[in-house]
Amino acid sequence: MTEYVTIATTAEVKDGERIIVEVNGHYVGLFNVGNRYYAIEDRCTHDDGPLADGKLTGTVIECPRHGATFDIVTGKALTLPAITPVPRYAVRVQGDEIQILI
Numbered sequence: 001m002t003e004y005v006t007i008a009t010t011a012e013v014k015d016g017e018r019i020i021v022e023v024n025g026h027y028v029g030l031f032n033v034g035n036r037y038y039a040i041e042d043r044c045t046h047d048d049g050p051l052a053d054g055k056l057t058g059t060v061i062e063c064p065r066h067g068a069t070f071d072i073v074t075g076k077a078l079t080l081p082a083i084t085p086v087p088r089y090a091v092r093v094q095g096d097e098i099q100i101l102i
């Protein structure tokens with residue numbers, strides 16, 4: 001069963017910031033880009049490396065290990081060596097709480 005779970009407050013993830021949190025056994029990267037929030041699994045689909053602390057350009061994140069890039073809005077793999085999308089999570093804001101569907 002999936003449900004919305006609070007993972008941060010808006011004060012904790014300001015525009016241009018990100019955090020990585022563990023939720024129900026999953027590592028999740030939460031990003032604030034232009035005061036919109038996006039959440040993806042912190043695991044590259046190429047070789048399971050940590051992804052969410054990679055270089056972010058707009059909404060494109062680059063895996064620190066081998067350079068694959070993903071769109072954090074859609075999860076789509078944009079460049080090799082990754083070909084499989086990274087799982088993403090629906091995000092909503094309730095008051096000052098940021099929640100993901102997980």
Ligand code: FES
Nearest residue numbers: 044046049063066
């Ligand atoms: S583990 Fe991310 S590109 Fe290889």
